[in-house]
Amino acid sequence: MKKKLLITNDDSIFAEGIKILEHGLKEFGSVYTVAPDREKSAVSFGITTNSPLRISKVDEFHYAITGTPVDCVYLATKVLLKEKPDIVVSGINHGANIGEDTIYSGTVAGAFQASLLGIQAIAISVIEGKTHKYDFESAIKVSKSIVKFLLYNPLPEGTILSINVPFEPKGVKITKLGHKRYDAEVIEKMDPRGNKYYWIGPGKITVFGEDSTDVKAVESGYISITPLSLNFFNDKLFGYLKEKENEIFKEMV
């Protein structure tokens, strides 16, 4: 049966990864692309609530939005497609989305938003090889397998798969989330009128993780598929606080 697929990303509708993905997924049915009209990297789960959004129709299957990936998923499902697609594929992102760093990703947030609306969703990212090239071919291959699997084996609402594809991968691994954190540097510059401005740069990156993690998988040349959901409750800390309850509460209400 022909399916309805929705593509979004955070690199903008002009990104190379979007065109490749559209081509790769068309065998499944109708592929719609609703993506930001400009780069929206690191916008995370941002929703545009303070200003209106505009839709630029490119053709029946392509729409550029003046907002974030989360905005795109809302406008696609509520206005443009007028129904839920069978699956949302967010990407192909240019650059890894692994470890805690995943939280900043607009690409991953786009997939999560779809999943929160009850739509199957994956995020897919390619990692630069030593020759500064991306392996889109492997990314398409894994995306197609996962899409086929999910269309017949749906995941629970609120969960997504985040896929990271290194250059010329040796194989595939189901992984846990490792650690990748930025301690960003802030660069001070001077504008032509002599006023200071600041850029947040990448800074120091800390990457570590056990064998079973996304971090280790891509480091050793494997495609990483990580199951994610939005439960950021910390059970261990809950136990600790319950023990200290009396001490914490003693000066309150």
Place this chain on the structure above:
Amino acid sequence: MKKKLLITNDDSIFAEGIKILEHGLKEFGSVYTVAPDREKSAVSFGITTNSPLRISKVDEFHYAITGTPVDCVYLATKVLLKEKPDIVVSGINHGANIGEDTIYSGTVAGAFQASLLGIQAIAISVIEGKTHKYDFESAIKVSKSIVKFLLYNPLPEGTILSINVPFEPKGVKITKLGHKRYDAEVIEKMDPRGNKYYWIGPGKITVFGEDSTDVKAVESGYISITPLSLNFFNDKLFGYLKEKENEIFKEMV
């Protein structure tokens, strides 16, 4: 000993909650406020990477930033204070941050960013009472108790406490994260030139959770203190995918 405290929020430097918080926390030491120069609700973990940031100095202790709460934490720690403060208090947010909905919050993201940089951090939000009033007095009371506790009992890196204060609370509860999700509506409008534009509105809100959750605590009139961290890996789904590995992998690399 005099401590160094940093306040940020996502409601902007002009928000009522910031002024009240500054006043309430000054007994601990020097209180610096570095906050967005305009409302940045629902910007989540967004980082401004595509454009420069400007800092407007109001006075020695107050700075307005042209960015997100995460940007504010970076500029405060790397440029303005030139060292890590002892604690970051993000808020007082006007409106609840409970359930999955917490992920969209700029206020909570500001606290998380501090924690990822190794700084003790809390997010604090007040919930509108029936008379459309906020109980800032109770919010200050609980903030002060928690700040005092954390300064002598630090939490692990990457963890925060998210505090929600209903109007005239009956007491305090350490809670788990419940469920609060938006299924936003998209409202179509027409501009003065006859072109369509769209607003993302709040839409349908689903709220539920067991007795031990933030959702239930604030519903029944209690202050909720929820320990959070950024581990959004889904272990159950990992087990399921490992079982299905052969089926998923068979058409890949």
